[in-house]
Amino acid sequence: MDLKTRIAEAAEQVIRANGLAKTTTKEIARIAGCSEGSLYNHFKSKEDLFLYVLRGQLTNLMGALTALRELAGQGTVRGNLEKVALAAVADYYQSMSFICSVISERDLLNRHREGFAARNEGPHRANETLEAYLSEEKLLGRVHESISPRAAADLLLGSCFQHAFQLRFLGREESEEQRSRFVKHTLDALFEGLQAREA
């Protein structure tokens, strides 16, 4: 593994563990097993390194969502969404430090917002991709005809997002079983709807 990759992985690990605010170049170098100076042979600045690592976040989720586009009309909608939801909770949980750091450091965000927009990056991409899938399924008649695909996507991913956030806040890890149960209950409610049924 080349040094650039080692540095990036070290940075990812440290930011995950401590958050960006308390991540120092010294610590990254220590974990990467190189000198602080070496960081600057591969990245222009600490911020540059952060952005590099940031781009590797949420890749499982985005992969699952991209795969979904091909799956419209196949399997069950419920089954397809379940895979996405599981990936979402897992990735959001793993990347929560990154996600929150972007907001916490307003100037960093401001400096790069245009870049994000230009490259069509950011966590909101997930919602858009899921929306697209649901639109297709709606055309196929496999989801309720009067539902807004965007709202449905926001409900599902928002729920996963906040769930991951709260696990981090509470300092909890979740077993696979617990996670499956959360996703199951969430999908149950999402499919069924809150509306009381007439007798």
Next chain:
Amino acid sequence: MDLKTRIAEAAEQVIRANGLAKTTTKEIARIAGCSEGSLYNHFKSKEDLFLYVLRGQLTNLMGALTALRELAGQGTVRGNLEKVALAAVADYYQSMSFICSVISERDLLNRHREGFAARNEGPHRANETLEAYLSEEKLLGRVHESISPRAAADLLLGSCFQHAFQLRFLGREESEEQRSRFVKHTLDALFEGLQAREA
């Protein structure tokens, strides 16, 4: 207004604008119109000041949720949830810097997690409160009998939470009308459910 309040409000303003990581005591003092030393006459440390201000976050939402408990069976469920959702988006949006800073600064969170738990604080309280309300409505037959109140609460608040997050990420403000529309669509989808209806 006494100086302690002025300092707290200055801190709130600066953290909202810049995030905790880039908030300096110097800047807080400047905005509060006092010396840096004065901060320490009223707060033990910058961290102490942050926690003080943090405790004032999400109060509108929590107020709306608490009020909700009295409203079970009154008005429409939909109408009640609408008020909550609007408060949620607004408060989450306002407090996103605080919420994310808590996660970004892992050591700060670790240091105070016990305290949060002891005082039953934290953003997850909102979900629990909404869950309680929905449970009551379920008993009253005003929400679908097979729905999980917790899952429903997580869907609604999670969606609002992530929506607020994404507004911050994109650097957008939302008009009242846009916000109402977001809430409306979200509630539509949540009430209706994804399930395709048989012809």
Next chain:
Amino acid sequence: MDLKTRIAEAAEQVIRANGLAKTTTKEIARIAGCSEGSLYNHFKSKEDLFLYVLRGQLTNLMGALTALRELAGQGTVRGNLEKVALAAVADYYQSMSFICSVISERDLLNRHREGFAARNEGPHRANETLEAYLSEEKLLGRVHESISPRAAADLLLGSCFQHAFQLRFLGREESEEQRSRFVKHTLDALFEGLQAREA
């Protein structure tokens, strides 16, 4: 007890315990049970307060030495010196923080050296007073005729001084019995002399 005295005693206690360097006006006020502002109603500055308290140090020793002048020719020289030595160890031990602070804070010392000289103050006064006593006893033939009174005074008081210093350094307290034994051995050696005796 009036406030000025209470402040002075608080300062003495705190300096004794923590040394001047780590003594704050806040701590003095806390111990004195008054506000920090009150300190400045009774003393011009922290330095002024320190000097005030400093002047009260070593008073038992100086008292014992002054008394000694009257005792020349009375009792035994050994007995007279024993009282002085005991007072010296006790007072040096009690005042070691003060004594050392004067040296540690060079600028303070420089600022007040003239004042000390003008008022004939300082720990060296003890040696001069003891020298005077020994000179008288020498005239009376009660100490070895070829001894230098100043050297003898320096030996005895220097030994007590360093002994007190080392107790402080090692963080030890000494029982009265231990102290008596130290003084006894010291006087034994001082009276007898190192010189090997011919058979």
Next chain:
Amino acid sequence: MDLKTRIAEAAEQVIRANGLAKTTTKEIARIAGCSEGSLYNHFKSKEDLFLYVLRGQLTNLMGALTALRELAGQGTVRGNLEKVALAAVADYYQSMSFICSVISERDLLNRHREGFAARNEGPHRANETLEAYLSEEKLLGRVHESISPRAAADLLLGSCFQHAFQLRFLGREESEEQRSRFVKHTLDALFEGLQAREA
């Protein structure tokens, strides 16, 4: 000379001149001709730097005392002690700021007392070493058989210690001749003893 040494020497010089309490990292850096930050590349903290420099104090005296152990039975006891006494006054004088700072800053002392003990460091080591030498000479019959070696060591070194202290207190330097005279008189008195001789 490497920077670490330059920093250490600068610190030594500044502490000697101003005492630890009034020694700032800024001033040390200025004298060392480097930035304040550099101090922290070589020492963990100001305290760490102080301890490093402290360990280099009293080395001439300790060297002279160690050499003494080999000299038992050689030359004259008086001559041997003279060398030690001269080294003692010189070293105590040079290091008085350090010695006193250790006492003035009680918490520093408390924090490191165990370390001092573990490494068998501290000014009291000098007395123990001199005591050992005198014990040997006593066995050789070269010092008075009824004298306590420890008491004799305390008398001599205590006198030198306090003499150095008082020179600092009075702001005086001593010529070599004056110093020799002080040592000579002190040894005269110590060898002869105070005891009046019967006619």
Next chain:
DNA sequence: TATGAATGAGGATTCATTCAT
């Protein structure tokens, strides 16, 4: 390319002192 010592700007915090009440 890899290093790591050196930097220096900037941060949080302390503390003696002042002054209006």
Next chain:
DNA sequence: CATGAATGAATCCTCATTCAT
């Protein structure tokens, strides 16, 4: 005389970044 909030200068220390080797 007593207060204690307000001050602001000064302090120790951190850390991203540079650069000569």
